[in-house]
Amino acid sequence: MIRAVARIYSWEVAKLLAQKRTYLGLGAAMLVPLVFVIVLAFQSGRPNDVPLGRFIRETGLAVPFVVLFFMSIWAFPLITALVAGDIVAAETHNGTLKTIFTRSRERGEIFLGKALASFSYTVAVVLAMALVGVVAGTIAWGFHPLTSLSGSKVSAWHGLALLAESLGVYVLPLAGIAAFGVLLSTVTRNSAASVVGTLMWALLMQLLGVLPGTEGIRPYLLGIQFEAWHGFLRIPTDWSPVIRAVWVCGLFTAVPLFAAYLVFLRRDVAAE
Amino acid sequence: MTDSPPVATRGLVKRYGEIVAVDHVDLTVEPGDVFGYLGPNGAGKTTSLRMMLGLIRPTEGSVHLFGCDPLVNGAKALEGVAGFVEEPRFYPYLSGRRNLRLLADYDDGDSRSRIEEMLDLVELRDRANDRVGGYSHGMRQRLGIAAALLRQPRLLLLDEPTTGLDPAGMRDMRELVRRLAGEGITILLSSHLLAEVEDLCNRVAIIRKGRVVYAGGLRELLATASAGYRLRTTDLERARVVCLSQGGVHDVSSANGELRFAADEQAVAALSIALGQARVGVTALVPERASLEELYLGLTEGEAARKDEKEAVA
Secondary structure (H helix, E strand, O other): OHHHHHHHHHHHHHHHHOOHHHHHHHHHHHHHHHHHHHHHHOOOOOOOOOOOHHHOOOOOOHHHHHHHHHHHHOHHHHHHHHHHOOOOHHHHHHOOHHHHHOOOOOHHHHHHHHHHHHHHHHHHHHHHHHHHHHHHHHHHHOOOOEEOOOOOEEOHHHHHHHHHHHHHHHHHHHHHHHHHHHHHHHHHOOHHHHHHHHHHHHHHHHHHHHOOOOOOOHHHOOHHHHHHHHHHHOOOOOHHHHHHHHHHHHHHHHHHHHHHHHHHHHOOOOOO | OOOOOOEEEEEEEEEEOOEEEEEEEEEEEOOOOEEEEEOOOOOOHHHHHHHHOOOOOOOEEEEEEOOEOHHHHHHHHHOOEEEEOOOOOOOOOOEHHHHHHHHHHHOOOHHHHHHHHHHHHOOOHHHOOOEHHHOOHHHHHHHHHHHHHOOOOOEEEEEOOOOOOOHHHHHHHHHHHHHHHHOOOEEEEEEOOHHHHHHHOOEEEEEEOOEEEEEEEHHHHHHHOOOEEEEEEOOHHHHHHHHHHOOOEEEEEEEOOEEEEEEOHHHHHHHHHHHHHOOOOEEEEEEEOOOHHHHHHHHHOOHHHHHHHHHHHO
16 A cells, blocks of 8 residues: 555656646745845845844844744745645546546545645745755855844754754644645635635634634644744743644644545546 | 456446436446447436446445446456546646556556557557647547556446547547457447447447436347338239238338338248239339437437336326
């Protein structure tokens, strides 16, 4: 089964690489930190209200952290939705589900390959953003020690490790958004509805997090988990937001993914 | 399982709300058959095929392919089975060759080695590196055949494979089907092109409004039509008298200077002798058999069909 899923996954990635929308999201993710650095390089202001914003010109390492904050509001959810919302619906639209369903792979294997490809894309765009951010920031302001959220300095290489850890936990809520996108893609069979619906759902999660009266549930909302990486930027590491992000995002990922899996297994492939 | 027929459906039903798309269809396709599945548009042919391939779930009844139920056995039930419903679909942004590679990997992967052979077979090698999005309908049909044959099927399900093809493409497709049948592949051919079915198939099922109204041999179906004859003689009136007096000759009528009657072959032989003895010269004695088209229209639109409809309303 693992071999079959791996083979399907590799083709899902190949299919993504052959489509323009893949590069649209990837390009946007790479463009944002670049534009951010260029604008700041020619202006004197700083994003002081954003974590690490005050230290943006101290080291290029601060750039991806600051961009993470800005892109968590709608940019990364949108980029994630672009692929996750399309991954099953596009097959329905093209009529290719019936083509692959009449070969030798089980529906469950096909679904897993698709879900993995969708998550991989999300990880790829976050990594691409971070890579461009670090490179552009380093060119602009150098590769210097990073000031943590606790105020103490860590070496540049330690800062890079913290960035890797932060990205690792940052992709968790995006996985939750991707899972919801896959669910909508499977159920609605309509790419546009799935992409827009996923984005609306992600924005709703963010909105719930800032509404008064939601303090009790706030730590368990998906949008708040985009801040879990702050835990790694504290000295010593504050594990509580990280651990909470793992299980909260796990639930937000597993439930829609399982529902989508069940629908995918049983769905009729009739004329669309 | 190997002794099980390539296709066996029992009490197959598909309902969409109040609409019954397929209504208790029982079909058996035997090994080596080129089985024509005939019916007007919307009769339920494609829905039946979708259920056979496990693409949609029957409301009632069962499908077995070589003894395996696609709903129970999943993709394993499709081992040795290939085909397409409606037109074959591919990834438009991938080339024809990459589409076939993808599908080979969705099988066992071994079929990759047959891709070039299949591209040659359907005469697409020259365009194999072009994106499928730029292919004509006929090219996609041929690529569909190549994709199906990659699996080295024992059973091929083809849903109107010549639809949309130009006359040369239709001829090539028929020749290919004939050749595959000659290689021992069982073929279930859904079509509303009667000449195609008459040309290729040995057995047929005719479906109307979701119900099978005939299933059996094509020859047997053609033989069910009353055997009629047209007779031209040197003396029409005397010939008529001979016909009326001849045992086994029925429904004698005259029009346009000729006689028409119904009889079996023995009675016709006896009649020809009687006409000679009566010194009536025979200038033409022509058997008239209903064509598949007439039989098909009779079954799907004729008196029997109207009777069914009345019963259904009642």
